[in-house]
Amino acid sequence: MDLGIQNKVALVLASSKGLGKAIAISLAKEGARVVLTGRSVELLEETAKQIKAAGGYAYVLPWDLHQLDQIDAKITQIENDVGPVDILINNSGGPPMSQAFNQSIESWQSNFNHMVLMIMKVTDRVLPGMRLRQWGRVITTTSSGTVAPIANLAISNTLRLALNGWTKTLSNEVAGEGITVNNILPGRILTERILYLDQQRSNNESKSLEDITKKSVSSIPMKRYGTPEEYADAATFLASQKASYITGTTLRVDGGSFAGI
Numbered sequence: 405m406d407l408g409i410q411n412k413v414a415l416v417l418a419s420s421k422g423l424g425k426a427i428a429i430s431l432a433k434e435g436a437r438v439v440l441t442g443r444s445v446e447l448l449e450e451t452a453k454q455i456k457a458a459g460g461y462a463y464v465l466p467w468d469l470h471q472l473d474q475i476d477a478k479i480t481q482i483e484n485d486v487g488p489v490d491i492l493i494n495n496s497g498g499p500p501m502s503q504a505f506n507q508s509i510e511s512w513q514s515n516f517n518h519m520v521l522m523i524m525k526v527t528d529r530v531l532p533g534m535r536l537r538q539w540g541r542v543i544t545t546t547s548s549g550t551v552a553p554i555a556n557l558a559i560s561n562t563l564r565l566a567l568n569g570w571t572k573t574l575s576n577e578v579a580g581e582g583i584t585v586n587n588i589l590p591g592r593i594l595t596e597r598i599l600y601l602d603q604q605r606s607n608n609e610s611k612s613l614e615d616i617t618k619k620s621v622s623s624i625p626m627k628r629y630g631t632p633e634e635y636a637d638a639a640t641f642l643a644s645q646k647a648s649y650i651t652g653t654t655l656r657v658d659g660g661s662f663a664g665i
Contacts, residue, residue, distance in 0.1 A: 408645025410435035414491035415482060417469060417526065420447035422595040423545060424495040426632035430640040432460030436491060439482050441467040469496060470518050472525060479529045488537070489530040491643045494523040494544035494567075498597050501604050504558035511559070519563045524570060531578070540583035541643045544571055546654070548591050551662055556608075557601075568654065575652035584651035588639050591658025592620060594629040625660035 409431070416428040420442030432438045432455040440448045445466050452462035463486050467478050482489060499515045527542055534540025548554065549561035550568055568587060575585035592598060602620065606613040621627055638657045641647055656662055 405646070407434045407640065407643075409491065409640075409643060411437060412490040412643075413437045413439065413482070413487045414493065414643065415439045415441070415479075415489045415526075415530070416493040416495065417441055417523075418495045418497055419493075420444045420451065422597055423590060423593065423632055423635055424493065425451050426636035427493050427495070427639045428462070429455060429458075429460075430633070430636035431491065431493075431643060432462060433458065434640055434644070435460075436643075437461040437463070437486055439463045439465055439486055439489075441465050441469070441478075443468050469522055472517060472522060475522075475525050475529055479526070483533075488533040490534065490537070490539060491541045492527060492530055492543070493639065493643075494527065494542065496523065496545075498547075499557075499559040499563075501556045501601070502559045503556060504562070507559065515559050516563055519560075520566050520570075523567065527574070531583070534583050535578065535581050538582040540578075540581075542571075542574070542583065542585040543639055543642050544585075544587050545639075546587050546589050548589055548656070548658055548661065550589065551654075551656070551664065556605075571654075572652050579651050582648075584642070584647065586642050586651060587654040588635070588642060589654050589656045589658065590630070590635055591656065591661045592624060592629045593632055593635050593657070595632055598629065623661065624658075628659070630657060630659055 414431045414436040416424050418424040419428040419440045428438045442448050448464045452464050455462040496519050546564040546567050547560050549557050550565045553561040571587050602616050606616045635657045
């Protein structure tokens with residue numbers, strides 16, 4: 405199936421590893437010109453090498469996404485070296501495990517800047533070009549904690565939920581201009597982040613990692629963790645021309661874990 409994104413410029417935030425890396429590889433396989441971003445040049449180069457070996461295009465852009473003042477310069481560099489951004493994959497690293505009670509103001513502010521404000525401002529920077537060309541895709545990775553809060557992930561549950569309201573509002577504002585804006589929500593996808601969280605739960609509950617994993621898997625109707633590739637392919641579909649009538653929605657990729665309808 406031709407997804408209609410050949411030579412589209414795709415900016416994938418935080419794509420040195422995990423879900424961001426998987427999405428970048430998936431988009432590149434469909435012919436998109438992928439811009440890889442993150443703090444580790446070594447990891448970005450490894451991903452770029454993998455993409456290029458498969459015949460795809462990858463541009464490495466070292467970028468500390470915690471630095472909001474870098475946004476305009478980085479997007480300008482992409483526009484000059486690769487082209488205007490057609491597909492934006494909003495992705496950010498997850499915060500540490502935390503309870504809701506008694507978090508410091510500094511922690512809330514720092515994580516808000518990185519997980520929410522950064523995503524909004526990058527989108528603001530690329531959206532005028534999408535509107536001019538009458539085509540664009542904005543896809544934001546959130547968390548299953550936005551529909552069913554996860555214990556000890558209070559910062560993630562709270563801040564990523566803000567992106568749901570922002571996505572729906574923005575999608576309505578640009579729907580008539582050939583631009584779709586959607587969220588994609590990961591369930592238990594087997595990444596370093598999930599392994600870290602399972603290990604933390606193992607430590608906190610004084611249980612073996614094997615027991616923690618078995619308990620987690622037993623709660624998933626498909627009885628397994630998802631793969632990054634499965635998640636990435638869902639994101640790539642949302643980025644495609646085939647998904648041109650899907651906007652303002654949240655796609656759950658969770659193996660049926662969410663108990664609601």
